[in-house]
Amino acid sequence: MQSRTPAPRATGRPRSAAADAAILAATRQALVELGWSKFTMGDVATRAGVAKTTLYRRWAGKNDLVVDAVAELFDELRLPPDRGTLAADIEGVVLRFAALLERPEARTALMALIAESTTDEALRARIRSSIVDRQKRLVLEGRARAQQRGELPTEADPEAAARTADLIFDVIAGAVVHRALVSAEPVDPEWTRSFTTLLLNGLTTSTP
Amino acid sequence: MQSRTPAPRATGRPRSAAADAAILAATRQALVELGWSKFTMGDVATRAGVAKTTLYRRWAGKNDLVVDAVAELFDELRLPPDRGTLAADIEGVVLRFAALLERPEARTALMALIAESTTDEALRARIRSSIVDRQKRLVLEGRARAQQRGELPTEADPEAAARTADLIFDVIAGAVVHRALVSAEPVDPEWTRSFTTLLLNGLTTSTP
Amino acid sequence: MQSRTPAPRATGRPRSAAADAAILAATRQALVELGWSKFTMGDVATRAGVAKTTLYRRWAGKNDLVVDAVAELFDELRLPPDRGTLAADIEGVVLRFAALLERPEARTALMALIAESTTDEALRARIRSSIVDRQKRLVLEGRARAQQRGELPTEADPEAAARTADLIFDVIAGAVVHRALVSAEPVDPEWTRSFTTLLLNGLTTSTP
C-alpha cells in the first residue's frame, strides 16, 4: 500500500492520513450498498468527505482503490489456533474464509477485480501480491503443523512441495469460492466437514 | 434463452433470427477484444450491424445479453468419450473445461457476471439455469460410468448422492477456475494429473 | 387536400374515409393536449385507432398532416353578416380571427408550421395555399362592401388595389397574431375597437 506514496516529500502540506482511512472505509461501505456496477468514484469521495482529486492523487482508478480496500479485509484472515488435527485446522480455515466471503464488499469486489484482471496484467499482479499470495501462508502453516504431528510426510523435493501447496490452495480456495458465490449455497459446518473428508481421503475412499 | 421471447406473438413483423445470432456473435467478439469494462452495448450493436433498440428489445441490459452469449459456449462442453477409468474421465473433463476458460470471452464474462450476481438475485438465477446447472450433468454422467465399472459404490440415499455430486462439482469447477483465473497458472496435463490424483486419493494418501 | 390522393386507383381495397377523419381529429386533439414539441405520429395513430403506416400512406410527415388538420379550422372562418359600416365589419372579422387563435391547436400549430416553413419552401407554399391565401377573400369582400357603401373609393389600378389588399391583410392578421401570441394579451372588444380606429383613421388623427 505504501507503494503508492513513492517518496516522502519534504515540502508543502502533508497528505492527510485520516483521509486515507476515511476513503478506504467509504469504499467498502459503498461496495456493500451499491455493488460493483453502481460503485462510483464520486460517490466514494462524497461519503469520505473528500474531493475527487484527493482520490486520484492516491489511486490510479477504481480498481486500484478497491484492491487496497479489500486487501485490508483479507489481511484479517488468520489460521485458527492449533486444534490438534489437520482436519480440524482445515475446517477452521475454510469456515473463516467463508465468513469473509459472506461480507458483501468482499464478494462483489473480489470477483469483479478478477474479471478486470483478465484484461489487465498489472492489476492481476497487484491482486496476487496484495490479496491472493498472502493467503498461501495459511496452507504452508497448516502443512507444517500436520508434518510436526506426523499426519503428513515431509517432502524431500522443495519444488514439488511448493507445487503441492499451490494445488491445495487452489482446491480449497476454489471450492469455497465456487460453493459460496457460484452455487450460492451456504458454507456451513456440514458442508465443511464433507469437503474436508473428501480432501483428506479422496473420492474413492471417502464415500462409505 | 427462450425466456426472453415471453410469448409467440401472432401479429406484427416477426423478430429476425439472423439478428439474434449476429448479436450474440458480436457480443463474444467484443468481449474478446475489449474485456468487460470497455464492453458497450452501442459497440455490440455496431458490430452486429443492428440498431441499439434491437438489443434492448431482446435483452434488458449488458448482463442478460452476456449470459446468453456465454451460455452458448458452455453448451458446447461435453463429457469426453469413455476412457475406461474414472481418473481418465476426470482428466478429460478438466482439460475441456480449462480449454473453455482459456477463451478470453469466457474468462472475463464469467467472473464479471458472478460479481454482478452478488447484488442481483435474478441474475444469479439466470446464470445458474443458463450456465452452471447444465454442467452438473457432467459430474452425474461421470459417476454413473464409474459406478458401472465398479470404481465407485452405488449410494443408497439419493439425497446424499445429490449432495456429494454438488460437492464434487464445486471442488472440480472451483479448483480449475481458481487455478486458471485467480492463480493465473496453466491447467496443463501435469497439473490435471496431480489434481485428479488428489481428488481420487485424498491428501493423506496421494502424497507418496 | 385531394392532392395527397394523386390518382384514383382502379383496384384493391379503397382507403377508408373514416380513417381520414379520425386521424385529422386525433391530430387536433393531440396538438391541444401536447403542444407541438411533444406531438408524435405514433401518438396520433394510437388516438385514431390506426396503424402508423396508414398515416404515412396519406401524409409525408408531421408537417403535412398538421397543415391539413388546421386548414380545416381556418376554413370555418367567415366574414360576419354585413353590419352596415366598415368599422363594424373589421371588428367582426378581427374578433372571429381572434377566437380561432384562442384554440390551442391553432396557436401552436400555426407558429410551428411557419417556423418550419422558413427552411422548407414546399411547406411554405402548402401553408399559403391551404391556409393563408384563403383568408384574403375576407379583406376583398370587406373592401367591396365598403366601396358599395361609399366608405372607400374604387381604385382604378387593379395592381395597386391588390397591393393595398395585401398590405391590409398583413396589418390586420399580423397585429391580431402578435397581440394574441407574442404579447399574449386578450383580443377583446376594447382592444379591437382601438385597433379598428387606428386602422381607419391613422396615428395622427385617431388619438384625440
Added chain:
Amino acid sequence: MQSRTPAPRATGRPRSAAADAAILAATRQALVELGWSKFTMGDVATRAGVAKTTLYRRWAGKNDLVVDAVAELFDELRLPPDRGTLAADIEGVVLRFAALLERPEARTALMALIAESTTDEALRARIRSSIVDRQKRLVLEGRARAQQRGELPTEADPEAAARTADLIFDVIAGAVVHRALVSAEPVDPEWTRSFTTLLLNGLTTSTP
C-alpha cells in the same frame, strides 16, 4: 441572461466565459444551417468545441438556449438617428426590424419559440423579458420625439398612453413579421412607405 447564473459561487472552478460566447455563437450558426427542427444540442456542443454537459449546466434545454442566443441579436436593434419626421423614424425602424428578420437564425428561432411558448408559460415569460419587451422602447422613444416635434399630442392619461404604445407595437411588429414570414414577401422601402402612410393616415384617408 444572468438569471441562469443563480448565485456567484465563491468556490470551485469558475465557469468559462469563453465557453458561453462560443456556445451562443455556435447556436446561431447551427440555426442558420439547419433550421429549427434539425437543430440538436449535440451538434451545438460539437461546433462550440464543448461537452454536452457544459450546455446543460447552463441551460435547461433547446428553448432556453435559443432564447439567449437570439436575444443577443435583438439587443442590437436601435432606433435610427432622428430623421426629422415621425414617418421617417417609423420607416427607419421598420427597415431595421425587417433586416433582422431576414437573418435565418432569427426567422426560424422566433416563430418556433413562440410556438413552444403557447404550451409553456415560463418560456413565454422568458421570451417577453429577454426579447419582446425590450423592443417596446423603440416605440416609446419614437413617440417622445414626435411629441417634441409637435407631430403627436401629449396624452394626459398615462395608462391610456401605455395602451396606445402597446397597440402600436403590436401593429408595427405584427405587420412586419406577417409580411416577412407568413406572406414571405420582401419588406422593401416601397412596402415600408405604404405601410407607414397607412399607419399615420388610416385606411379612409391614405388611399388617394
Added chain:
DNA sequence: TCTTAAACGAGACGGTACGTCTGGTCTTATC
C-alpha cells in the same frame, strides 16, 4: 362467386437525438 391487389393492424427494424451519469482532468481559492 371467385380472384386479386391494395389497404389495414401490428410491431420489428436501422437510425438519431435526447438528457443523464461517470470517469478522469483542470482550475480556482484556501489552508
Added chain:
DNA sequence: GATAAGACCAGACGTACCGTCTCGTTTAAGA
C-alpha cells in the same frame, strides 16, 4: 503543495420517435 469545490471533455447509458419494412388479415371492385 495538498485540499475542497466544482467546471470541464469525452463518451456510454437507456429511452423515445422517426420513417420504413414485413408479416398476416380484411375488403371492395372486377372477372
